[in-house]
Structure formats: structure tokens, C-alpha cells
Amino acid sequence: MTISRKDIEKVAVLARIKVDDEQVAALEKDLGNILDLVDQLGAADTDSVEPMAHPLDAVQRLRPDVVTETNQREAFQAIAPATEDGLYLVPRVIE
């Protein structure tokens, strides 16, 4: 399975990872090799097989709708790169 330069660039945007031009060739090779490895799956007959999400087929539990956690905004924001007035700061989005 080959993966093209265009595929790498598209996936990098989706993954929000900046990929420099000089890295693309190495990624084409590495990702191509990984996808070759993965292509063995095609040989398996899985027509009547249910996909497995949890080894014990457990399903999501529901909990009672009651307050269990208290607000710890200050503790959580103390480790943020940039905050102001209890808000997280990011570069301007709207001009």
C-alpha cells in the first residue's frame, strides 16, 4: 500500500501536526511500511464477525445524576499555559 505526499499532507492537517516538507518523504516511507503490515488484515475472513470494542463486551454504565465533584477551576487553571479572569487564553480567533 502506498501513501502519497498529498495523503500525508491531508492527514497532517486533520491531526493538527505541522509537517515540514523535508519530513514528508520519510513519513511516506514509514507510513507506507506500516500500512503494508496492516494490509495482512485483508486476508482474514470476517464476513459474519461482530467487531469487538470491549474484551468483556461491557457497556457504558450510567450513574445517578447527582453532584459528585466540586469546582476546582483555580487548581486546574494554575497549570495552563495562559489564563485571564478564569478563562483560557488562545490566539485571537475573531477579528
Place this chain on the structure above:
Amino acid sequence: MHNKSVAELSRELESGKVSSVELTQQFLDRLKAEDGKYNSFITISEEQALAEARAADELRAAGKATAWTGVPFAHKDIFCTNGIRTTCGSKMLENFVPPYDATVTANFKAAGAVCLGKTNMDEFAMGSSNESSFYGAVTNPWGLSSGDKRVPGGSSGGSAAAVAARLVPAATGTDTGGSIRQPAALCGITGLKPTYGRVSRYGMIAFASSLDQGGPMARTAEDAALMMNVMAGYDPKDSTCIDREVPDYTATLNEPLKGLKIGLPKEYFSDQLSPAMEEQVRNAIREYEKLGATVKEVSLPNARLAIAAYYVIAPAEASANLSRFDGVRYGYRCEDPKDLMDMYTRTRAEGFGTEVKRRILVGTYALSAGYFDAYYLKAQKVRRLIQQDFINAFKEVDVLMSPVSPTPAFKQGEKNTDPVSMYLEDVFTIAINLAGIPAMSVPAGLVDGLPVGLQIIGDYFSEARLLNAAHQFQQVTDWHQREPQ
């Protein structure tokens, strides 16, 4: 003291021969003096350790001690520790000090154990050699005297090296595709990957959520059982955790193995395994026969598909889990972002290492529009086929035995330029994670002076039986007591 097991240290403390403060200080002094050779720790939390030791001595004086009270150990740097930096081996979390404890961390605290610090690991647990850590590679204590620097395995390589080098008697690990068992094997220690859902994943930084499982790494099966007594249990904070009674894992260690039915999966004794490794593993299995076990060949016909399924499922789940590292709420943020997109893309390009980015990109590709069914859904179907093989095998036998890794510890730099060759390192361990069953690595011999691990695989929730089988083996062999040469 540094050669003693957790069980022995616990008895020393109980007898009053040593206080936890004295013991902790001895271990800290040794750790600081010796770890330059191994780089097995990312953070040593001396101040907090001594505070925990003082509290442990007070608990003991008040008659409230458990088996763990005052005993030193370490956490893999993937478990969040309130107030102590938790990096997950990544630059992304270089300055991350969690405001909360993982459930596993909290459990050890409640038992009165003394955490000396956080052990090195492959970045975000992605690797089989510990060379992908932002904090430098870990060196295996074995083989050092010959002048070669060998890998300790990964991703829990720091924990394995630290236990093997007698820096700590025990350490936590996590295992997504072999990350407890393979480093345990390569460093000659005992490790257990529990059943998926047996140990809470809350506060354990996520790599592949449907595969990740925390577990014990120690020198003896008895110590691993003592760790399981603390680690296992239901946790409402982990929605995939299983609500099921936790046995006392030490209670059944001494049960005889007479009549134990052992299956040898023929696919795991293939030409991928070096003849010298195979000889050691077969010798170990003969010890089990002497203990009264019977052996038969079994087949896991879909095991050959495990690596392929894993390298869809694990990267796909990783790409989703690691999307949280966006430079907004915690962790690394790039300098002078010019807009929001620039901030995201440069933060992630600069904060993640090569292997992590590679897996995020593979996972993103596998989950992207038009590919989901062909990759992720297909892999999940193959996963069920692999699980069914194990279910069928356990209708015939009690446990399966196999090698853990195809070769002993390899040299640093030998495999880290080719991702696929590194992935094949986990060929005997990965199917177990896909099935969600428990498995152990037990020291079972030496090849060229390097440790060989025996893998013991069990049915769901059979941890007590695996620990019993490992403990009985350790009563008649001394591989687990060998010190690195």
C-alpha cells in the same frame, strides 16, 4: 536492604528492625548514586518520599500498618501523582504537575507505600526499547559489564531497569501491547498484565484505551501478588473497569501445580524465535512438568494477524486520545503562535516525538473518511477472531506458555531506525492485549548472559492462578534472584 523483596522489607518494618524513614533514605541514597548508569528515573521525589515515610512510621506506631506501609517503590511516569511532575516520557508534559492522583496512585498512598519517584518510559508508552523517551534512553543493567549498552525493553523500561538494578523492590507498569511483559523479560524480572478492566485506568495517561492496563513489576511473583492486592479493584471513575470481587492474590501462591494443564501455542514456537531462546523456554516448561503439570500443543490460528490488527487499533485510539494535547489547558505550548491553527500544529509538532507523531498520523489516516470500515472496523473484527482462539484454547488447557520476546535485550540503536522491525518485537505479547486476557513474564533462563522471559497466559480474571504458577516455579528455580552481570 536493597536486595530484599517487598515481602521481606515489609517484615523488617514490622519487626521494628528498621524504620520507613531509614529505609527510604537508604533507597534514595542508592538511587541517586547509581541511576546515572541506567537513567531509569525521570523524577526523584525525595521530599515527598520522606514525608510519606514519616507518615508510614506514624501509622505503624498507631497499629494501622498494612503489608505496604513504609515500603519504597516507584511509579511509571504515566500514573498521575498529585503535586509530582508526570511527563509520560514526553516534552509535551515536561512541566505538567497533575492536580490529582490516579486511582492506582491513590491506592498505594492509602496502603502507606512510599513512592520514590517516577520511572522513565517510551514517550506516551509507544515503543519497545525505551529509546523514544524525551528524557533519554534507559540502559539495561544486564550486559553492561561487556561494554554494550542494551535496551531494557519498553515501554515500561525504566520500571524494569530500576527493579533489576535493585534501585527499588517494585514498580508499577502499563501494558498496551507488551509494555510490562517485554521489559520484564529483557531485564530478568517478574511482570503481570492483568485482565482488561481489572485495574483502574483513571489518571493513567491514555494511549489506546481499549488495550491499556496497569500492572505490577517486581522481582518475585509474591511481590507482584502484593502489588495486585493494592492495584486491582473496581473504580467508578473508569467506565471500562469491571465490578468484580478482588481475591487476596497472596492466598493461593502455595497451591500445588499437580494436574495443571499447560498448552503450548504452536504459532509461538515459530522460526521467529531464536533456537537458544526456545531451548530456555522449553527447559522452563520441563520444570513445570516436574511439578506435576501436563503439556500439550494448541493452536491460535489467527495469532499471526495480531500485529496487523494492533497497528490499526492502537494508533487509531492514540490519535483520538492525544488530540487533548492542544496547548490550551495544560502542557507545552509553542512560542509566539500567529493564530489558533498555528498554535495547534506547532505545539503538537514540537511537543511530540517522532514515533508518537507517526502513530497519530497512521491512526488519523485509519479513522479518516472512507477508510474507517477498511481499517478500524476490520481490525476490531479480527480482534474477535483472535479472542475466540484463546477462548477455544482455554476449553482444553488451564494456561498457555510461550516466550515473551523473540530475542534477548538488543543493543541501543539497533532497531530504532525501522519502526516495523521494532513492532515485531511484540509478536508474542500483542494478541493477549487484543483479547484482554492476563499474562505474566517470569525469569526463565539466560542466553549469552542476558535474561529470557517465560510468558504464562491465562483466561479472564485468572491472575491468582498465574501468580501461583509463577511462584511455584520460583520455589524451584533461581532465575528471578540472579543479579545483572
